[in-house]
Amino acid sequence: MKKPIRTPLSADQLADAKRLSDIYKVKAREAKERPGDPPLTQTEVGERCGWNSPQSTVSQYMTGKVALNLDALVKLAKAIGFEPSDVSPALAAGVRMRGGDNSASEPPSSATPPPLGDPQSTNWDDYAFIDQYDAKAAAGSGYDNTHVVLRNTLAFKRDWLRMKGAAPKNLKVIYAHGDSMWPTISDRDVLLVDESRVDPSDGQIFVMFSQTKGTIVKRLIQSDVDGWIIRSDNPDKINFGDQVLPNGEIHEHRILGRVIWRGGDL
Known part of the structure; x- marks a missing residue:
């Protein structure tokens, strides 16, 4: 498994970024219109997510410079207040299937998070998010991974x-x-x-x-x-x-x- 390289975002990933940006703009406007509520800035969102460069990180996800991953999606859903499936149906579906239902050696529930409903009700601290690469290991004659994404x-x-x-x-x-x-x-x-x-x-x-x-x-x-x-x-x-x-x-x-x-x- 060689060091991963970044590739341009796919059309689906860019669509995720636009949906995230659109939802954020609505939520920020709603917060601004509520008397006494603090403004929902990108910096505030990033700080709620616990990121070291809060505004820059949020901006990169919203502008499609960096692809959303599951960890970021869940944190943003909790910070802004939306259903993950409203931003990325593909990632949200992946959560429901997470861990696979036919592990050869463990019960089906051993690595499967609960279905997404209210993101506030799931304690995501109980989960570790493991990087998933497109590298392949041949259960056959061998596989040449020229690069790994x-x-x-x-x-x-x-x-x-x-x-x-x-x-x-x-x-x-x-x-x-x-x-x-x-x-x-x-x-x-x-x-x-x-x-x-x-x-x-x-x-x-x-x-x-x-x-x-x-x-x-x-x-x-x-x-x-x-x-x-x-x-x-x-x-x-x-x-x-x-x-x-x-x-x-x-x-x-x-x-x-x-x-x-x-x-x-x-």
């Missing part, structure tokens, strides 16, 4: 992450590509990767980088004889056979992190 954020319950022994600062969300890890991981599944876990561990699934194959996601099995086996979960061993690496060669496949959760469509 930060797309969004996904929210996971802090209690659940503590239970997993995972620190939010070490986590990234990427995507699976291919069928070699089926039925454990399917094509286009979302993968939560802990980048602090880079030591080989028997039976665990890792995202790895190979000079010849690119980025892959595979299960590591400690060999009874010597070294490690890079194994696909797909039972079709003709197309997805094991790769055996002696102990001295395992680090030729640079381990990028361990997969601690996956989510995808039913």
Whole structure:
């Protein structure tokens, strides 16, 4: 996973920015018309959100210089007073689907925030917002991520992450590509990767980088004889056979992190 680069905002992201700006103007005008109410300036909104450069940050979101993410949307909704879906239907829908409903190893509710209704009723301090990248790890022959773009954020319950022994600062969300890890991981599944876990561990699934194959996601099995086996979960061993690496060669496949959760469509 290489360092992300910024790309121009999409038409949908620019539309989100305009809706945010329009709603803010209405709310600011309403505040101005109410006797005794303080003005709802961009600086005031940014301070309510807890941002270090309050006016500049709010302005960048409203003018479309920076794309809204889930964390910013929720904070702005609480600070200004609007429904997140009124500004970004896509991000708001993502909250309802957050965490995936078919985790292979955890109950469906373990990483899923409550549906958005009144943003004031949700304690978002209970959630960690993990950066979501468009990088892909091949559950197949390998994937070449020529560059990586930060797309969004996904929210996971802090209690659940503590239970997993995972620190939010070490986590990234990427995507699976291919069928070699089926039925454990399917094509286009979302993968939560802990980048602090880079030591080989028997039976665990890792995202790895190979000079010849690119980025892959595979299960590591400690060999009874010597070294490690890079194994696909797909039972079709003709197309997805094991790769055996002696102990001295395992680090030729640079381990990028361990997969601690996956989510995808039913």
